[in-house]
Amino acid sequence: MADSLIDLSGVGMTYQAASGPVEALAGISLEVGQGEFVSLVGPSGCGKSTLLRIVAGLRPATVGTVTVGGRTVAQPIPDIGMVFQAPILLKWRSILDNVLLPAELAGKEKRAYWARAHELLEMAGLHGFAEKLPRELSGGMQQRASLCRALLLDPPLLLMDEPFGALDAMTRDDMALELLRIWGERDLARDQRKTVLFVTHSIGEAVFLSDRVVVMSPRPGRIAADLRIDLPRPRTVELRASEAFGQLSLEIFRTLTGRAVGATGAA
Amino acid sequence: MKIQASIRQYWPTAALFVALIAIWQLAVSLTGIREYLLPAPLSVWNAMWDGEITWAQHLWVTSWEIVGAFFMAAIVGVALGVAIAWSPLLANALVPFLVFVNTLPKVAVAPLFLIWMGYGIFPNMLMGALIGFFPVVINTAVGLSQVEADMLDLGRVFHAPKWKIFVKIRIPNALPYILSALKITATAAVVGAIVGEFVASQKGLGYVIVTTQSSMNTGVAFAALVWISIVGLVLYGLVVVLAHLWAPWAEGVD
Ligand SMILES: Nc1ncnc2c1ncn2[C@@H]1O[C@H](COP(=O)(O)OP(=O)(O)O)[C@@H](O)[C@H]1O
Ligand SMILES: [Mg+2]
Numbered sequence: 001m002a003d004s005l006i007d008l009s010g011v012g013m014t015y016q017a018a019s020g021p022v023e024a025l026a027g028i029s030l031e032v033g034q035g036e037f038v039s040l041v042g043p044s045g046c047g048k049s050t051l052l053r054i055v056a057g058l059r060p061a062t063v064g065t066v067t068v069g070g071r072t073v074a075q076p077i078p079d080i081g082m083v084f085q086a087p088i089l090l091k092w093r094s095i096l097d098n099v100l101l102p103a104e105l106a107g108k109e110k111r112a113y114w115a116r117a118h119e120l121l122e123m124a125g126l127h128g129f130a131e132k133l134p135r136e137l138s139g140g141m142q143q144r145a146s147l148c149r150a151l152l153l154d155p156p157l158l159l160m161d162e163p164f165g166a167l168d169a170m171t172r173d174d175m176a177l178e179l180l181r182i183w184g185e186r187d188l189a190r191d192q193r194k195t196v197l198f199v200t201h202s203i204g205e206a207v208f209l210s211d212r213v214v215v216m217s218p219r220p221g222r223i224a225a226d227l228r229i230d231l232p233r234p235r236t237v238e239l240r241a242s243e244a245f246g247q248l249s250l251e252i253f254r255t256l257t258g259r260a261v262g263a264t265g266a267a
Numbered sequence: 268m269k270i271q272a273s274i275r276q277y278w279p280t281a282a283l284f285v286a287l288i289a290i291w292q293l294a295v296s297l298t299g300i301r302e303y304l305l306p307a308p309l310s311v312w313n314a315m316w317d318g319e320i321t322w323a324q325h326l327w328v329t330s331w332e333i334v335g336a337f338f339m340a341a342i343v344g345v346a347l348g349v350a351i352a353w354s355p356l357l358a359n360a361l362v363p364f365l366v367f368v369n370t371l372p373k374v375a376v377a378p379l380f381l382i383w384m385g386y387g388i389f390p391n392m393l394m395g396a397l398i399g400f401f402p403v404v405i406n407t408a409v410g411l412s413q414v415e416a417d418m419l420d421l422g423r424v425f426h427a428p429k430w431k432i433f434v435k436i437r438i439p440n441a442l443p444y445i446l447s448a449l450k451i452t453a454t455a456a457v458v459g460a461i462v463g464e465f466v467a468s469q470k471g472l473g474y475v476i477v478t479t480q481s482s483m484n485t486g487v488a489f490a491a492l493v494w495i496s497i498v499g500l501v502l503y504g505l506v507v508v509l510a511h512l513w514a515p516w517a518e519g520v521d
Contacts, residue, residue, distance in 0.1 A: 076423045084417045092439045092516045105425035
């Protein structure tokens with residue numbers, strides 16, 4: 001792909017744990033195009049979080065090359081939004097001040113982002129909670145606050161690690177639609193959209209959101225399948241009931257569980 | 268609402284306190300035990316307001332020593348804790364040394380202070396600071412380093428400089444730890460100041476206690492004890508209030 005933004009080639013990662021080396025990733029080659037929405041699914045411990053950290057430049061890969069925007073990643077890369085698996089909010093700051101934290105850390109004028117922070121909180125259904133402390137919010141609400149934080153500086157690249165993991169099913173579907181709206185599904189041309197690398201445990205969520213779903217095998221994580229999701233955009237709730245949606249979900253499920261396509265048909 | 272809640276929480280303490288005083292008073296009256304062995308609460312109360320003894324002056328001196336000791340321990344303790352958390356080099360240099368200093372029986376150093384500095388408020392302050400600074404160092408260093416790894420990664424994502432991570436993340440994170448240590452320091456400052464006065468002083472509540480040994484005026488010694496504990500309690504209470512104001516998010520942590 002000529003316009004690939006993220007380019008991983010032969011990437012492997014071995015942690016040196018106290019109990020010995022842990023091979024988390026092996027032979028990962030992956031390209032993600034500018035403006036593409038790519039989901040990673042795979043069993044726990046297959047290295048999904050590790051892969052996001054490598055792309056972000058937070059951890060160096062032990063082998064292979066990683067480039068983002070044509071530049072080799074050697075340290076944390078600029079202009080990304082990162083949603084970690086846990087909300088990691090600062091307990092002494094109000095939700096609003098937590099959302100504004102990136103502006104402060106990046107040395108920007110905090111007041112310039114005040115309106116945007118409120119807008120994001122509104123979008124996440126947290127407008128009444130701006131002045132609350134994190135401990136006054138449920139886990140799902142905290143996670144939504146951390147999503148607002150990641151979006152504050154309007155980053156062109158979003159790395160999201162199970163951002164909706166703690167949400168109930170209904171909120172989860174709403175947030176998925178919001179994310180697509182923010183991504184620019186309806187109003188932006190493909191090359192103007194954000195690039196999203198999205199880790200999830202939910203096959204349905206992956207299919208619903210993505211242009212591509214990358215399925216990973218158990219540890220050490222390898223790419224078991226890379227499926228193009230050619231469903232029409234903008235995606236709608238009705239789409240979930242379509243046959244194409246079901247077929248894609250089933251295929252991912254079978255790759256994940258290691259059962260051959262068609263194997264269940266006879267049984 | 269709030270007042271009712273505090274009444275519900277504290278009335279058993281108050282009741283127990285009153286009961287103990289009453290039993291004490293009764294026991295002394297009924298057994299006829301000598302005053303110099305165990306003075307009755309009423310005699311202690313009277314001694315506390317005895318015009319013969321310049322209580323105000325002694326209270327002033329000892330309070331100064333305690334407050335000075337407290338601030339010295341707090342400032343030096345936080346500074347050392349920050350140094351340790353800031354630089355591994357400083358940590359390697361300082362930690363073994365501080366552990367050694369902490370294992371010294373600090374009370375035994377008091378006579379040396381007398382030799383070096385003579386009589387006065389300052390050596391007694393120093394004794395209180397010496398006893399009270401160590402928990403502040405440890406808690407500051409621990410609080411500064413107990414930040415979630417993901418939180419630090421978030422800082423790296425935005426290329427935040429080290430000082431900014433300290434100011435915006437590590438120091439607020441350490442605040443409840445520091446305040447918790449300061450409660451110990453408040454108590455240690457009292458012990459240090461009194462020990463210092465025992466060894467060398469011409470004024471102060473510890474000095475009053477020492478003088479009663481020869482006069483057998485146990486009532487006055489008890490009175491001095493009560494005054495000391497009042498000073499200690501006030502300081503401790505102030506730290507608790509401070510913790511309430513500065514780190515309300517950590518309520519119920521300790
Ligand atoms: N800092 C670390 N040190 C040692 N092992 C680690 C570390 N982080 C992750 N691992 C191991 O690497 C593997 C992949 O972890 P992770 O990337 O978190 O997987 P996932 O996000 O897919 O659940 C796991 O076996 C995990 O135990
Ligand atoms: Mg993970």
